[in-house]
Amino acid sequence: MIELEDAAYGYGTEPLLSEIGLRLAPGSFHFLTGPSGAGKTTFLRLCYADLLPTGGSVRLFEQEAKAMSRDDIAKARQRIGVVHQDCQFLDHLPVAENIALPLTVSGRKTGQEAANLEELIGWVGLRARADALPPELSGGERQRAALARAVIMDPDVILADEPTGNVDWEMSLRLLTLLVELNKMGKTVLIATHDLALIRAAKAQVSARVLRIGGGRIHLAGADL
Numbered sequence: 001m002i003e004l005e006d007a008a009y010g011y012g013t014e015p016l017l018s019e020i021g022l023r024l025a026p027g028s029f030h031f032l033t034g035p036s037g038a039g040k041t042t043f044l045r046l047c048y049a050d051l052l053p054t055g056g057s058v059r060l061f062e063q064e065a066k067a068m069s070r071d072d073i074a075k076a077r078q079r080i081g082v083v084h085q086d087c088q089f090l091d092h093l094p095v096a097e098n099i100a101l102p103l104t105v106s107g108r109k110t111g112q113e114a115a116n117l118e119e120l121i122g123w124v125g126l127r128a129r130a131d132a133l134p135p136e137l138s139g140g141e142r143q144r145a146a147l148a149r150a151v152i153m154d155p156d157v158i159l160a161d162e163p164t165g166n167v168d169w170e171m172s173l174r175l176l177t178l179l180v181e182l183n184k185m186g187k188t189v190l191i192a193t194h195d196l197a198l199i200r201a202a203k204a205q206v207s208a209r210v211l212r213i214g215g216g217r218i219h220l221a222g223a224d225l
């Protein structure tokens with residue numbers, strides 16, 4: 001699905017990430033952890049070609065990111081749902097319309113899609129909040145709306161950047177359960193988080209590989225997690 005081989009990235013002259021190798025196989029579940037500023041968000045941005053590697057290779061669905069046209073990248077992105085760290089919404093539109101935005105923009109809001117939207121809003125537990133405006137949502141409701149928006153296009157891969165930031169433990173577990181359910185439906189999931197307790201909790205539910213970014217490299221985390 002997504003493959004990085006000896007990939008490197010730096011915002012300036014100094015490399016931030018180097019010798020990054022990873023293959024996200026279909027249906028796999030990965031956690032990515034590491035201290036603040038280690039490069040987790042940067043790594044995710046490489047995975048959906050929001051950044052292109054300054055060295056090595058990133059392949060999305062068998063295509064070399066650096067050789068992809070804008071159209072190719074747009075098509076590949078439809079297969080990747082991203083839950084951003086600072087989930088932004090259009091504050092003047094109700095939650096349901098914000099979740100449906102990717103459908104609206106791509107002109108796919110048909111009758112069937114509208115039924116799927118209803119189901120999705122129910123699945124994330126926001127039926128009672130569907131008509132609310134984003135500023136009226138709690139942190140946990142925002143995160144669930146962001147997750148629903150990330151999966152509305154039925155992507156193959158879900159990349160979630162600190163999806164449980166700013167929510168309490170109970171809500172973290174609820175969000176984790178939603179991501180595990182998506183994985184059980186066959187989706188490939190990668191969660192970037194600094195929350196080791198969340199990773200430990202996930203181990204009871206799913207077989208996940210845990211990667212750690214540190215010193216600009218990526219390592220498979222050991223049994224200490």
Ligand SMILES: Nc1ncnc2c1ncn2[C@@H]1O[C@H](COP(=O)(O)OP(=O)(O)OP(=O)(O)O)[C@@H](O)[C@H]1O
Nearest residue numbers: 011016034035036037038039040041042043085194
């Ligand atoms: N657009 C940018 N321009 C320059 N430097 C950047 C940019 N984005 C990130 N950085 C720097 O790159 C480093 C890695 O940032 P990144 O956001 O990838 O880390 P992170 O592990 O996701 O951190 P956090 O857990 O705090 O979100 C940081 O030192 C950050 O300041």
